[in-house]
Amino acid sequence: MLETPLRRRPEFYLCAGPTQSRVLPCELESAAVARRLVAAVLDRWELPELTERAELIVSELVTNAVLHARTGGASVRVVVTRVHGDRVQVAVTDLDQRPPTLVEAGPDEERGRGLALVAAVSESWGCERRAWGKRVWAELARS
Template sequence: MNSEISTQIPTPLGELTLRLSSTPRGARLARRLTAQQLDAWGHPHGGDANDTAQHVVAELAANAVTHGRVPGRDFELRLLLLPGDTLRVEVSDARGDRRLRIVTDPEAEGGRGLVLVAVLARTWGVDEREVGKTVWAELPLAARKGPVG
């Protein structure tokens, strides 16, 4: 995690923001909607950019519903298509604990999701919000094959 990188976000070319239930079903829906939105932005299903975005969203959404869940509160998925062929993924949950565990023990049963995010993302981090936190990642995208919007 690189906390020294500015979280100033340039004006997005496209944006999707959704609130989803803090359940495994909500996490699966986040991944499916990401695939659909990336396809609409010209990064087709089965392409590297779409697959990478789905993996990152799956990991962050799974963490939000497993570790960041507060009963009765949803989590938020936000996708921003930024200039320079960059996708910013933000997953916000209601739990304010910013301590994220990156597990490197090969014998551990879980906890490798953030390692995957760190490998796939250009940069990532955690921001506080009024209620809870936002875990974000910025992914490089290949040139689009269709319209933006």
């Protein structure tokens, strides 16, 4: 009897459009899922040179939302948008209206460098308040 190979179900079903998004639980483990989502999207869009920076960005934004947004265990939304050609925007939305704060962490501090890293590896970044929360985003492009 011939055995058929088992097909692994894909972790993400990606649509054909220029935007991919997922709602994830507001917990630290969601940063890893968000990194895998970003990698899958950029692979599909044939932009692998953006993957490392985009994974860093989404990981920091999700972690910030989990640690600092006072949402009572609600969810976060991760959105990856192909803005134009080789320009991509990565955004994380949460239910806390307080904007993130870019701080200068001291050399002995273990935390506080997330947004500085986002600013360093992105072309631009920002925060948009919503009636129900905020959206923090960063854009990347091929060099």
